[in-house]
Amino acid sequence: MALTLGIVGGGQLARMMIAPAVELGIDVRVLAEEAGMSAALAATATGDYRDLATVQSFAEGVDVLTFDHEHVPQDVLRALVAAGVAVHPGPDALQFAQDKLLMRARLAELGIPQPEWAAVADAAGLQAFLDANGGRVVVKTPRGGYDGKGVRVVSDPDEVADWLADGTLLAEELVDFSRELAQQIARRPSGDLVAYPVVETVQRGGVCAEVIAPAPHGALRLAEVAAQIGTIIAEGLGVTGMLAVELFETTDERLLVNELAMRPHNSGHWGQDGAVTGQFEQHVRAVLDLPLGDPSPRQPWAVMVNILGGPVEGTLESRFPAALAAHPEAKVHTYGKAPRPGRKVGHVNATGEDLDAVVYEARAAAAFFAD
């Protein structure tokens, strides 16, 4: 019978795996946190992903278990593996996406360029790091942060006194970057991997707003170096499925690793319509240990613009008629989520040969969904 993929988590990343899985002929099941989530169509179970019995029961009869997010606890993951469930990415890899201190230490071992960093256990430790790094640094909680949460820029240890009370923090130099990039790698359990073109990501308020693929105006070796960094990380951390490496391009043209994600990532949504094999199809293929698809762009340029928040009044769907009429070439994706300020509720992809025209197309179509 058909191969069956189980996805833990019912968010939009799970939702966006459904379409390519259906196209290819893979059965998809989702363990959703609650009813009515983004990936509800494929939800065969509802429950708490932190509960081993819930996840184990869901995993029965699936060929491979994968994830909408990186939050399934290590003890649950390891118990699943011990019970013979094929889990991709596995706990040995996921720990580095779950704990930023572990990640920094491992990347250092691998010789990957990254910002100056330190594990700081108390105010004195943080003050020393501040003194050594210009008096203003980034402090992150090692676990649980995303989309700008769990991150503060501080110049005094008092500003993270609440966090320090809970444990050791990650301090990082405030990088003088000219822009942010992202490098995606797909890797199979058997070891094969492919690199996507490095892309430019534009953040607003700590949240990804736009992505341009490939990253324009790159120095000659930019794409090559980014792909090398991604490859070393994917292999060094034993990642299976999609890996996204968020990078700073510094004003002196170095690339420094900012964050990692071991799942499909907002920086890769462009590939749904812009690549021969988009990241969601690629993730499905990779975790099932099927041969990887061609990651090449279909067009010289692809631009993705997030729909953040959505309309203040009415539904996203109420904007379809005007948006689709004005932009018949734009590819509109919405996630079945209720509009709420700042929430990622959809995105628009556009592709073409002229970058300015493609950027305009994607932004103009997305603008119909905001107020």
Next chain:
Amino acid sequence: MALTLGIVGGGQLARMMIAPAVELGIDVRVLAEEAGMSAALAATATGDYRDLATVQSFAEGVDVLTFDHEHVPQDVLRALVAAGVAVHPGPDALQFAQDKLLMRARLAELGIPQPEWAAVADAAGLQAFLDANGGRVVVKTPRGGYDGKGVRVVSDPDEVADWLADGTLLAEELVDFSRELAQQIARRPSGDLVAYPVVETVQRGGVCAEVIAPAPHGALRLAEVAAQIGTIIAEGLGVTGMLAVELFETTDERLLVNELAMRPHNSGHWGQDGAVTGQFEQHVRAVLDLPLGDPSPRQPWAVMVNILGGPVEGTLESRFPAALAAHPEAKVHTYGKAPRPGRKVGHVNATGEDLDAVVYEARAAAAFFAD
């Protein structure tokens, strides 16, 4: 809340509407004939589409009802419309896809070029048509035929004596054609329509084997004439959603209408990977009366090759590793159906700039799934 589309019928055409609906943000529900069908993922009901109560119950809460096939009886369709259900395509259009005699008569009224034809009620009537058309003609049952079923080429009325006992038949001249083409049109209830490029379809044993988009080596006005024919039919018959017009290109360069289909059609599968807006997304948009997407090709050539029958031993999925490894650019689609001789169980799309290379790519990848 999200727009909800109900699809009657659980086959692969319903299945292939799921992916673009999910991408766009449309809720999809399917009334499947039985459990475990191709579109099972979205099945919210199982039952007989000929039973009004079953279909009416399924239709509750959907914004629009559409179809995987053309077999829902007229009395059921008309009762749904009377009950206020938005049905697309509606019964007034669908009758012409359900009854080939009605279709021929209506196309004649519209002045559409078609083969010589006659309604023959008995052996004498058929003999007269044979005498007038070279002694060898095509006979079709007006209702219920597809993929070569309900069609016979005969030179003597005795060869369809069994069919004549059941009622009037459609007799058609045996057209001296050089090749077969298909023209697709998408039309909204509000009247807007778009035409896809006319494609060449290659049939084997009465079943579509390959499609080349656009049709190569066309006479200068071929595409224009085909689009005109499709447009007149879509408007004249009041079609909503996707219309496929199967055409003969004759050896003297005329286009004659062979068959009609009022749903996504095998001749349009190339557009999933080869058009900005594939036929399945377009059908969803059209029946919901949303603005239509751009039907333009993404690449100069797209070729679709059907996977007919599948492996004699083992599953389709058992061929994934070899096929995907050899053809990372090919787009493999399978339908979750068990292999059986002659059965359409999947297809492969390939796109590119060189037609010979694209044909090779699609055929070579599809060949991995046959014995």
